[in-house]
Structure formats: structure tokens, C-alpha cells
Amino acid sequence: MADIRTVAALAGVSVATVSRALSAPDKLRPETLARVTDAIARTGYNPNARAQGLRRQRSRTVMVIVNDLPNPFIASVVRAIEDRARAAGYCVLIGDSQRCRTHELAYGTMATRGIADGIIQFGPRPPFGTESDLARFPVVSVLDCFHHPSVPTVQIDNRAAAEDMMARLIGLGHRRIALITGPVTSSQSHDRADGARAAFAGHFGHLEGLVATTGDYSAESGRLAMAALLDSPARRPTAVFCFNDLMAIGAMKAIGAAGLAVPADISVAGFDDIEVARFLAPALATVRQPAQEIGTVAFDLLEQRIASPAAAVSHVRLPHAIREGESLSRPGMARHRHGAGAASAMRRGPTCL
Amino acid sequence: MADIRTVAALAGVSVATVSRALSAPDKLRPETLARVTDAIARTGYNPNARAQGLRRQRSRTVMVIVNDLPNPFIASVVRAIEDRARAAGYCVLIGDSQRCRTHELAYGTMATRGIADGIIQFGPRPPFGTESDLARFPVVSVLDCFHHPSVPTVQIDNRAAAEDMMARLIGLGHRRIALITGPVTSSQSHDRADGARAAFAGHFGHLEGLVATTGDYSAESGRLAMAALLDSPARRPTAVFCFNDLMAIGAMKAIGAAGLAVPADISVAGFDDIEVARFLAPALATVRQPAQEIGTVAFDLLEQRIASPAAAVSHVRLPHAIREGESLSRPGMARHRHGAGAASAMRRGPTCL
DNA sequence: CTGAAAGCGCTTACAG
DNA sequence: CTGAAAGCGCTTACAG
Secondary structure (H helix, E strand, C coil), rough: CHHHHHHHHHHHCCHHHHHHHHCCCCCCCCCCCCHHHHHHHHHCCCCCHHHHHHHHHCCCCCEEEEECCHHHHHEEEEEHHHHHHHHHCCCEEEEECCCCHHHHHHHHHHHHHHHHCEEEEEECCCCCCCCCCHHHEEEEECCCCCCCCCCCEECCHHHHHHHHHCCCCCCCHCCCCHHHCCCCCCCCHHHHHHHHEEEEEEHHHHCCCCCECCCCCHHHHHHHHHHHHHCCHHHHHCCEEEHHHHHHHHHHHHHHHHCCCCCCCCCEEECCCCCCHHHHCCEEEEEEEEEHHHHHHHHHHHHHHHHCCCCCCCCCEECEEECCCCCCCCCCCCCCCCCCCCCCCCCCEEEEE | CCCCHHHHHCCCCHHHHHHHHHHHHCCCCHHHHHHHHHHHHHCCCCCCCCHHHHHHHHCEEEEEEEECCCCCCHHHHHHHHHHHHHHHHCEEEEEECCCCHHHHHHHHHHHHHHHHHHHEEEECCCCCCCHHHHCCCCEEECCCCCCCCCCCCCCCCCCHHHHHHHHHHHCCCCCCCCEEEEECHHHHHHHHHHHHHHHHHHHCCCCCCCCCCCCCCHHHHHHHHHHHHHCCCCHHEEEECCCCCCHHHHHHHHHHHCCCCCCCCEEEEECCHHHHHHHHHCCEEEEECCCHHHHHHHHHHHHHHHHHCCCCCEEEECCCCECCCCCCCCCCCCCCCCCCCCCCCCCCEEEEC
16 A cells, blocks of 8 residues: 555666556666666555546446346346456446435435546436436447437347247246236336237237236245236136246245145246256256346447547347246146135236237 | 546636545535535535545445355345444445455455455454454355454344244244254355254253254255255154255245145244245244344444554354244144155255254 | 656635 | 635656
């Protein structure tokens, strides 16, 4: 924690020379460089990043704003961003808004106070209160994107991905399918719901049999939503498509709690392909999103934007894939061991599409 | 992104007055304050944190270094730290070392470059290469702690917690118990193994029947470790105590893959009490660690240390609890439906304690 | 190739 | 109560 003056004195040079030894060593006479390098080593000198940032007007830090850090899928994208950032000599500042708009805005403001050079935003709203800031401060929107002329986005084709999974379910013979969606504010959830509807209507010519209920991407919300769907055995779906894996885990729990089996009674599909999904029994069929690549591309786009703010804004769509699992089967695979009890249909949430 | 000079000019005062309007408003004449406040509002002025930090020699930022951010238990402790930090007006910088020593040291060095006022370290090693830095820079060690005279720690009593879970297993009648531990570098894993041994030996007077194999806290390592334990049906344990929930999830997968059932054939216990553990079927019995409180206390200790570096170093032990689950039962609950095949005993890893 | 000097945007004794 | 000035630790034209 010596400063540049200490090092300069020790090496018998000016502070400018010490600075150059670090940033442009080839501009120094080898002899001088050696003296400075030695002094740096002896003092354990590390330039103060605050002072560097102030002088250079660049912090080499990016802020990542997520809304649910404990969600393993989000964490894995964050990890990929961090990997790439580190390689590029950047620090990463993570803000977990916990879906609270106030926190989100606080992190956004913080970033613009010279703390970060740009923001990677995971949520469906801009991290600033005033839209015009988006034109001035580099922001990249990722996963659950929002749209703005000066904000690049990186995500999969959520609509097509949902269509693909629905095609799989329909292909297996399912005619009564439930969706457990994300919150109404989630743009990716809208896209997926659109895709699901398109696939269903495209195949059957109508939407009868497709039902949707809303979750909030937490396992508990998936459990509750599924429990609501099970309230009415007569209209019970034969397959459930959850818009993330955590909700699928919750749904599986609710199905088990009702004395039903996956997939014999109800097939379950997820979204994200988090690691634990592969460890469930049965292993969850889900939509794989390329977490690593999403993070990498997001960082690269942000870095480009920091370097040249006027360049064209690109919107990257990365490929998804269907991850096979044991949680899907054809409908009607179970003996009819459950009594009726046609109770309160659609009590909570579920609405026809 | 106006600067203080712009605001001062607009309000017709000096920059010193603008600074005071923010940090000590009561020192200004109400009239002046009003003019400045108005100018601040009109320009959307936010002080540059870099410049503030440089001048004040305080960044009001703490760095959190974890080794596995996607682990939901770790993420939940990080979230608690962030909550507390935000309330105290601090930023949080998260570094995910991914168990790589080089990255860990890089984050540690970064923090000391004026970027952070202190570090909360999750791993069992100090974040610096030279020990003496620990006396100079505030560090708090958390969860998987290391020990150093000037570093406060916060964790549960891992030894006692393991004893408690072992007592539960022994009380159910288990006589052949396997441990799936963390890596050898993990101090908390050592403590837990000690506790497990003490409980076993205390009850039986010997260690025959207690077996340990090593994992790395990932689900996949739990699966592999469990598969190795199942290699020899004759010596198969009737209960497995995994030193985190992710490994327990992996172990359950391996048990299912071998055609066995939890808990009928093998009881499984975990550690951490992550949210998904409650959603497994069967719900996992585990050791609850108070994530929220651990994070809160860790931040508070760090803040104290930043404020008064010379104060006494405290070591906080927070209470754990046993979370009941359906993954435990008495041994021998299953019919003997599996053939023998007494193959290669202890081929991989498992060693008698 | 090297140094003296200005300045990044703030804060805070020091005067008045 | 308010302002002028020094300085936090760097970097980088500008001279030489």
C-alpha cells in the first residue's frame, strides 16, 4: 500500500517514470525500467485504482444488476460475465435488486457515479429513472430484456424455444397443457407465452385445453401454482410447462404431495437447464439456455459500447436447445387410481388463454 | 452526470457550499441551502464516488470473495450481506474465485487498491499472499473459515452440528454410516468430520462402520461419491451424511440410479438447508445454517473493523438447527430385493475412519 | 528517454 | 455561514 511517490523516491526517478514503467515500459531505458521494477517489487506497490479511475475517467468496472442472485441459472450467467470481464481486465460489481425497483434504481445510479463504465441489466426495465440516461451511459440488457434504441440485447429466441417445447408436449399426445409463467412484468415470459399459444393454436386450431397461471420464478410459486391447478381433478392438465426450472421443481413437489406421479400422471417441463434439474428424479426435461455464451456475449457487447458509444446497437439471439429428461411421457400412462372430487375449478390464477 | 462546478455555478455559490449542502446541510443558511438543492435537482447532480473516495480515503465498498457463487446457499449469504451493506450505505463488490487460488488472490489485491474498505472472505484461505497484510487491511472470514489473530470469524459450530445430525442417524438405528465430505482444504469439512467421528465413537466405542469419502461440494461430486459407495453392496451404508445439500442431491440421484430408494434403502442427510432441498422428494433432512444472520453479522463485524482496526477480534458462533425431512428413516425398512454381487469394496475413495 | 506541471472531481481545514 | 486553496494518488500532454 505504498504510493507512487514512495516508489519514485526509492528508484530515484520521478513519479511520471513509475507510471510509465507500468503503462508503457517500452518507453523507458532498460536500465531505468529495471530500477523502477525493482522498487515496485520491494514496496509491493499497486496503483490506487480510485486515483487511476479519476484521472483516466475509466473505472474498468462493470456493474451487473440481477433480480435474484440465488437463482442458480442467473448466477451461472453472472459467473460467465465475471470470467470474461476478468480476462479483459475488468472488475465486476454485482447488484441484487431482489425484484425491488428502488434497489434496482439505486444500483443504476451508483454505477453512473463513476463507479462503473457500464451496466449489464438482467431485468425487464431500464436501470435508470430517466430514459435519456440510456443514451449516455452504456447498458446491455440480458435474458429478460427491455427494449430501447441504444441498448443492445442478448437472449435466446424465447418464443421459438417455447414453441419447440410445446411441440414436444403436443407430439407426445398432450391435449390439456398448463403453463406456469413468470410475472406479468417479465418480457421473456410474454415471449414464451406467445410461443406456447402459437404452437397450440397452430396444431389444434384453437386454444381450448391450454391454461396459464402465473408464478414469480421461485420454486415456492411453482408449488402454489401447481397446487391450484390440481384443485380441479376433472380439468387437470396432463402436462405442465414451467417457465423456469425452479418453478418446475416446485410443481413436481406439488404433484407428489397430491399423490400423483411425474410423468405417469402429469408430465413436467422446465426452462433454463440449471444443474440441479439434471439431478432430480425424474430428471427434468427443460429448455437449455447457453448461460456461458450469454454472459460472454453480454460482456463483449458492453465493452464494445464503452469503447465506441456511437456504434450500431446489436441484438444477439443465441441458440437454445431441448434438454431431454424423464419428466415427460405420453398422457394417460397411469392407472386411474385417483378418485374424482371435482371441486372448485380454477380457484386461483389459472385462466384460459 | 453534471459535476460539482456546474451545480455551484448554477446556484451562484462555491463548490465548497455544494459539497456542504450534501454532507452537512445544517451548516448552511436555509436560503442558500434551498438554492443549492434546487440546482442539484435541476442538474440531476450525483457526486462522483471515485473523487469522493480518493479525497476521503474511504470507498464505502466491501468486497465479498466466494468460491462458488452458483451454490444457492452461498448466494443467500451474499444476499444478506448485500442487504445489510446497502442499509449502511455501502456497495458490495463480489468476486467468484471458482476455487481458483489465483483468482482469489487477484480479488484480494484488487480490494486493497483503494477499491474496497474491507473483505468478507468465504474460503478457508486468506485472500492475500503475505500474511502481514491481514493486520493492515480489514478482513472477516465467514462459513469456511481460516484463522488469523486479526481476522474475525462467523460460522456455526460445525463440529456440534455434525454431532447432532450423527446422533439423529444413530438414534434411528444406523450402524453403517458414510460421510461425503468437502475437499481436504475445507476447514468446515474438517470440523464436521471431527464431530461425526466423535459422535460415532462416543456411542459405539469404535469407528467400525463409519466410512468417509471426499466430494467437492458440487452435486456431481456427491453423485460420484455415492456411486463409489454403492459399488460394494455388502458393505453398503444404511445412511449417508453429506456435508452440503448439493452433494446430497447428487447422492440421492446415484441411489435412485442404482435402483434403491431413499430412505427405505438408504437414508440421506444434508447440510445448509438450501431452498430446493425442501422441494425434493423426499424432502431432505439437513442442518440448517442461519444464512441471513451469518451475512448480517459478517458485515457488521467488517464495518466495526473498518471503523476501529485496533479493536478486539471477535469470533461469532451462530446457532444451527436440524431441519427434519422425509429422507431419513430407520435402517432395514426395505425388503431385500437386491441381489448380492459383493464386488470391489472401497474401490474409489471410501476409507475407514 | 525523463521530468515538471496540470488536472481528474471531490472534501475539508483554514480564514474571514 | 461561506469561500479560496490545498491535496487525495494518479496520468499524460508538453518540454527538453
